[in-house]
Every structure is written in C-alpha cells, then in structure tokens.
Amino acid sequence: MSDVLTIENLNYKRNLKVILHDVNLTLAQGKIVGLLGENGAGKTTLMRLITGSAKGSGHIAVRDLEKTVDRKRHVSFSEQLKGFADGTRIDRVVDYYRLVYPDFDGQRFEELVTFLQIDTSLKLSALSKGMKEKVVIALTLSRQVDLYLLDEPFSGIDSMSRKRIISSIIKWKPDDATMVISDHYVTEIAPILDDVVIVKDQTVAIHQAADDIRDEYGIGIEAFYESLYEGGVKHD
Amino acid sequence: MKFDDKVPIYYQIKNQLYHEMITGELEPGDKLPAVRQLAVDMTVNVNTIQRALGEMITEGVIESQRGKGNFVTMDHERITQLKEELITEQLERVYQQLHALDLSDEDIIASLEHFIKQRGEQHV
Numbered sequence: 079m080s081d082v083l084t085i086e087n088l089n090y091k092r093n094l095k096v097i098l099h100d101v102n103l104t105l106a107q108g109k110i111v112g113l114l115g116e117n118g119a120g121k122t123t124l125m126r127l128i129t130g131s132a133k134g135s136g137h138i139a140v141r142d143l144e145k146t147v148d149r150k151r152h153v154s155f156s157e158q159l160k161g162f163a164d165g166t167r168i169d170r171v172v173d174y175y176r177l178v179y180p181d182f183d184g185q186r187f188e189e190l191v192t193f194l195q196i197d198t199s200l201k202l203s204a205l206s207k208g209m210k211e212k213v214v215i216a217l218t219l220s221r222q223v224d225l226y227l228l229d230e231p232f233s234g235i236d237s238m239s240r241k242r243i244i245s246s247i248i249k250w251k252p253d254d255a256t257m258v259i260s261d262h263y264v265t266e267i268a269p270i271l272d273d274v275v276i277v278k279d280q281t282v283a284i285h286q287a288a289d290d291i292r293d294e295y296g297i298g299i300e301a302f303y304e305s306l307y308e309g310g311v312k313h314d
Numbered sequence: 315m316k317f318d319d320k321v322p323i324y325y326q327i328k329n330q331l332y333h334e335m336i337t338g339e340l341e342p343g344d345k346l347p348a349v350r351q352l353a354v355d356m357t358v359n360v361n362t363i364q365r366a367l368g369e370m371i372t373e374g375v376i377e378s379q380r381g382k383g384n385f386v387t388m389d390h391e392r393i394t395q396l397k398e399e400l401i402t403e404q405l406e407r408v409y410q411q412l413h414a415l416d417l418s419d420e421d422i423i424a425s426l427e428h429f430i431k432q433r434g435e436q437h438v
Contacts, residue, residue: 110359241357248353248360269317270359289322289362298319 082107082224082256083128083140090120090127090134096280097123098134103275103282105256107224110247110270112288113260114303115277121260124277125227129155141224151181154221156214156228164203168213172198179221187220190250194242208239215243219250226257232266244270268299276306315356323358327366330356335375335386336397346376346384 081104088101098120105111115121126132130146140149162171175182191198194212205213211231218226228247232240248270251257258275259267274291276284284306291302317326334340346352349367353360367384370376374392377385387393412422 108361110361244357245354248357249350251360253360265319268319269323269357269362272359272361289324289365292320292322296320300319 080107081105082109084137084142085128085139086137088127088134088136088138090123090132098127098277099280101136101282103285105225105258105273107254107256109256109272110251111256111258111273111275112264112267112271112299113258113275113277114264115260115262116307117262119277120280121262121277122229125155125229125258125260128225128227129153131155152224154218154223154226156218156226156231158229159202159210159214162202164201166202168196168198168200168202171202171213171217175217175220181222183220183222186222186250187216190216190219190246193246193249208235211235212239212243215246219246222252224255226251226255228257228259230260230262232261232263240266264303265298265300271299274299274303276303278306315358317358323362324366324369327356327358327363328370331366331370332375332396332400335393336400340386342386342388342390342393344386345382346386348383 083103083105085101085103088098089096090098101124113121113124123132127134128138128140128149130149137144138149140152143149143152159171162174172187176184190196194216196209196212196216200209202210202213215228215231218228231243235243244267247257247259259271261267264274268288271288274284274286274288275282278284288299291297291299295302297305315326315330317323331340331346340346346367347355349363350360352363356363367376367378371378371384374389375387375396377387379385409422412425417425
C-alpha cells in the first residue's frame, strides 16, 4: 500500500521554545487516523506544518511531494471559517471554495448539505456551534484530495451533530484518501479509527493500529491513551 | 451498534454477524449489505468491516461473488457447525471459571442444573 504522508525529522520552534521535535510519521493510504494528545500538545501545529501554514525544519511529503504549493493541493484542512466575516452567508463561503479550489466537488457538497441538514442561506453568525462544525465538515470533505485533516471536529458540540458528522465521514471519505482527526477525547471516535497517533512530550510518542492496541493490551483506546500519560503502559 | 472498546472491533463485528446467521436474521444465501453500508450501519471504519468479512470468507461462512457482493454460505452444515463452535466457546469460558473455583465436573453439572431450575422459577 502506498503512503499518503511521510514526515522525517521534523522540528518546530516558536519564540525559541520547542513545540515539536524529531517527529517521524508515515501514514498509509485509505486510513482513518486519530491524532490524540492533551490541549497544547502540538496537534494543531502538526496539522499546520503538514499544510505548510507553519514552517519547521525536516521533511514533509504528501504523496511524495515536498513543495508547499504541491502539498496544499493534496490536503484539505478544516480551517474554522475564521477568515470570513460573521455576516457572510454560507453560500458565499461555498462560492469562495469553488473559486479557490479546483478540486471542490459541488455535487458532493450538495449531498453533504442534505445529509447534514444545512441551510446554506444562513449567515455564519446565525449558526450554532454544532451547525458551524457541520458546515466546516461539508466544505472540507467536498474537496477531492488524498489527505483530510480535521482539527477537533467534535469539541463542544451536541451528540446528535456528532453522530451525523461521524456518519458523514464514513460515507464520504474516498477509499484511497487518508483522514486525520485530532481530539483530546477519544471514546466516541474510537470505533472508526484504523490507527492511533499520540503526541506527547513534543513528539509523536505512539503510532499503532487501534485493534492491535486492544489485542495487545486488552484495554480500550481511551484507557490506553490515559495510561500513557500516567506512564502506566510500557512501550519500547 | 455499541462496542466494547477493550475488544478488537473486527472481532465484535464478526460476532454480530455470526449471531445474525445463527438466529436466522441472516439466512443461508442472503446477500450482505455493501461494505460501506455495513460500515455506516455499525458506525465503524470500512477497513475494519473488510477485515472482518475477509476472515469470515476464509472461514467459509461467507462467500464472495465477484462483482455481486458477499453472501451467507448455502452450506447449512457450516452454519450448524458455527453454532456449535460458539456454544463450545461460551461453555469453555464458564467451565474454566467454575473449575478455577475448585468445582468438580459433577459439581459444575449440579450447579448448572440448579441454576437453570431456579432461573426458570423466577421467570414464571
């Protein structure tokens, strides 16, 4: 199976402070990967380094492409609609996506809008937290790329929205594409994960298949993650 | 479907499908839903469904027909055998645990009979 993402010896500092060091990570195609770690562990930074929005030292390749412009074309990152004014209507945001991303698939977006029950005539300011997250997911998944990065898509939203979003991920993730979902609370996404990547002590501490963790340790993903932070599970 | 996060998900999917075959919810020759549909129904990953089905195909419980999908085996004997395997697996677990409590085989049979009798009275 070919790899979608390769990271070698990645280091990143901000204001002389080490945020990430010696990160090595390879993700195969077609996976759903949980990126876990405490708040401030560097999950979002790692995603921004992958897209090229942040610059570190070392190598990052998406589908063997290292240049930032090339990488950006192959990665869809769930930016939180921050660049848009509150009064912007959703359909105007969609127009922008169509214009900027040639791989934006309008039909996929329509399907996702129907499934997630989004009213695209609403302004961003009128959206609840759950609805806003659904819009972000619909926009992110409507691009046809090799790598999807979802940054904490479930934080602070109601369980019905969460379930819908999880179903939409299963339905619309292309077979060959890989998706990274960051979260600091893993229980509800645990059943849909192929792999678990844990960021701890400014680096990737663990990368293992979810079912292998259950097999090997006989504990759940949440318990495994917690025990790692408490130093309970031995790992060489 | 609710999963026990401590147990590999592919294993739980297999058990769920075995269960449906043994109870007749899925009959011999029945077509299984498409892989992605099963993934959506069970809220799991497509790859995990594929792993579960792959193992069941190897076990001869499911037959894959090129371009048509996956079907429950028409081999009734295989289903009967599957039921026996699951019964043995459950009994093995109970037997081991009772044995570990220092019960002899006779004790185990007696307590099982007692348990069933008592349970039957409670449920009348």
